[in-house]
Amino acid sequence: MDEYKEHLRRLAVHDEALLEPSQSEKTSRAVSALDERTQALVRIAATIAVDAAPASFQQAVALALAAGATGNEIVATLDAVTPVTGTARVVQSAPKIALALGYDVEDALEHLDP
Numbered sequence: 001m002d003e004y005k006e007h008l009r010r011l012a013v014h015d016e017a018l019l020e021p022s023q024s025e026k027t028s029r030a031v032s033a034l035d036e037r038t039q040a041l042v043r044i045a046a047t048i049a050v051d052a053a054p055a056s057f058q059q060a061v062a063l064a065l066a067a068g069a070t071g072n073e074i075v076a077t078l079d080a081v082t083p084v085t086g087t088a089r090v091v092q093s094a095p096k097i098a099l100a101l102g103y104d105v106e107d108a109l110e111h112l113d114p
Contacts, residue, residue, distance in 0.1 A: 040064035044077045048093045049085050061100035
């Protein structure tokens with residue numbers, strides 16, 4: 001059986017060993033056909049989709065940067081998920097990603113000339 005098929009079978013039957021947080025992270029890296037940078041960008045997309053806490057955005061962005069993703073690629077992920085998650089979710093996530101990249105959007109908006 002192909003490795004991905006076995007992995008899907010184990011997920012489908014809720015294999016506890018596979019679904020433990022530390023184990024699932026190791027397993028997903030081991031069987032993924034995606035490179036580390038792409039996996040990190042997908043993680044950001046998922047973080048946006050589930051409206052995660054700011055700390056989760058911090059971690060996801062840090063992992064993406066460590067994997068070689070650029071700030072432009074991380075921001076492009078917001079654009080890429082807009083058709084799926086909706087504009088409101090992306091607008092809500094943008095300041096969290098900005099802060100994780102070291103840019104305080106809300107502070108910048110406060111200093112705009114009226």
